[in-house]
Amino acid sequence: MQTSARETAGYNPGMTLPLSGMHVLVADDSPTVLAAVRETLASAGAQVTTAGDGAAAVRTAMDTQPDAIVLDISMGGINGYHACRLLRLETTTRDTPIVILTSREPEPAQFWAERAGADACLFKDDGLAGLTTAILEARAARRRSTPVVAPHPARRTPTSDGDVLERLATLLDRELFKATILDDVSALAAHMDDLQTTLELLGDVLRRVIEAPFAALLHDAPPGLFALSRPDVPLEALWNIVWGASSRPEWAPTYSEDRQVVVPRVSEQVALTGLEPRVLHAAPHWEFVYFLHRGESLSVESLELCRLFAQAATLVVSNARLRAEAQRSALTDELTGVFNRRYVQGRVEVELERSSRTGGTLSLVLLDLDEFKKINDEHGHLVGDGILRETAQSISRILRPYDVLGRFGGEEFVILAPDTPLEGAVRLAERARQTIARLHPPGAGVQLTASFGVTVARRGEPDVDALFRQADDALQRAKRAGRNRVEATG
Incomplete structure (x- = not known):
């Protein structure tokens, strides 16, 4: 007496088969493979419908709405990858478990199956023993997942292979558009733009x-x-x-x-x-x-x-x-976060050229914290670093958006004030002096003061070094006059 697949699998009439009540669509262009897969799934209790190529699989799936789909990769006309992508775009089949069967190289097949939207990829050389489990696991995973996007709009069911091929062409056009978008965006990665x-x-x-x-x-x-x-x-x-x-x-x-x-x-x-x-x-x-x-x-x-x-x-x-x-x-000073000397000098060159061209004014303020070396020696560099940071922050708060504050070195800072006459820069320096005098850095126990030198660029003389020398001369006069004061030269 011939033994059936169910009997071989140990079936008895009281058992509940794993795929009982499920309708599974199988597509393969090999009658031998198709028969083997049908027998395997039927022995697990599934109702099986077959298709001989990818286009027929898409039409049948849209018409019968199976509970799971098994696709071979290599089929005439539309292959398994294309069929899978089309089915994932359809309202009625986008969440249907899809398992792909292949005899191709495992790693590339697995990669492209996932990209096409398949839930699993099995290899024919390993036999069909894992097919039932793959279908059940795919169905369970699909049921656990919650869609996060709006449903696809309803589509007309394809009625012919030509209809399916037209949809495939639309899909390929869309993929080309996506690839173009990706290429255009990726090209920007090499740009050195801000x-x-x-x-x-x-x-x-x-x-x-x-x-x-x-x-x-x-x-x-x-x-x-x-x-x-x-x-x-x-x-x-x-x-x-x-x-x-x-x-x-x-x-x-x-x-x-x-x-x-x-x-x-x-x-x-x-x-x-x-x-x-x-x-x-x-x-x-x-x-x-x-x-x-x-x-x-x-x-x-x-x-x-x-x-x-x-x-x-x-x-x-x-x-x-x-x-x-x-x-x-x-371009910034690591300790204080304001601009460094290199940036400020370059910015002065730009602003000098602009003021010379437009007839505007450019003022420069140099300031130096008084007795800072003594503070460092008596209280340590950690306290000194904190004072420098607090000084930079306090001055930044009183500047206009287009003013530039930089640390020129050590305890010396520079303020660049575009479109500001000498008297305006002196007022700015005086305000900064009073701001620093109100600071009470923790751990220092000292009264902070600063000396200021202010100058303005002479029209027609866009010389960076000369401008800094003028400001430094004024700063040294402030120090010789007793510190904690503003001196100017124009």
Whole structure:
């Protein structure tokens, strides 16, 4: 008497078979393999439908909506990878467990199967013993996962191989568009542009992808917002929306499990525009945010492209941030955080040339902390370093946004004041002197004072060294006159 596959597997009428009640679609262009897979799955209790090629598999899957799909890679017409990608785009099959069978090299096949959207890739040379387990594990994983995007719009069921091929052509066109976006974004990684220029270039790419307002939000102090696509509201309004979506004055949103912004407080600006910020991609120091009206959502294709863009742009933004940080490190004083001597001297050259061309004025202030060596000797360098930092911070707070503060060396600082006449620079120096005199650094137990030398560039004499010599001469006069005072020369 012939033994059936169920009997070989140890089946008895009282058992519940693992695939009982499941409808499984199997596609393979080899009748021998097709029969073997059918027998294996039927012995596990599955109802099996077969297809002889990829196009037939897509049509049958759309028509019958199976509980699981098994695809061979090498089939005539549409191969298993293409069929899998098409099925993942369809509403009725995008969450259906798909297992790919192959006799190709394991590692490349596994990689491309995952990229195509398959849940598992099994190798025919290993036999079919693991197929039932792979289907069950894929189904369990699919049931555990919660979709985080809106459903795909319903599509017309393909009625012919030509219809399936047309969809495949559309898919390939979309993949080409994605590849173009990735190439354009990746090319920016090699650019040596500043962060703002980099974000503007990214915006040029993004405008081909999304029409909704889209921005890059920087968490640095102070935080900033850069529009990456043409917003239908002003950038200032977008910033107000972001600010209003936070429970704190600075941008520090909280998130739900699906990374959507939780809005604890709604600003008046949000109420006026009806827009809400939604986080697309978050990094430690910045985020990509898009804005939609309440109740709206991006299409699945737009959201997929935006996520693809965000992933590729992450490297570009990170590189730009690293370059900016390297530039800051090269141009700033490590101890105090203000500009270093090299930067200030270069900036003086630029401002001298500009003032000579425009007829403006440029003032320079040199200041030196009085008796600083004595403070270092009596209280130690840690106290001295703290005094230098506190001095730099206190002076920075009284300067205009376009003034430049630098540490010129040791306890000496320099202030560059563009478009400022001599009398204005003297007032600035006096204010800085009074600010320093009010400082009481911990651990020093001394009264801090500073001496100041002020000068202004003479028209037609854009000489950096001469300007610094004039300021230094005035500074030395202040020291000889008893310190803690401002002297000027023009």
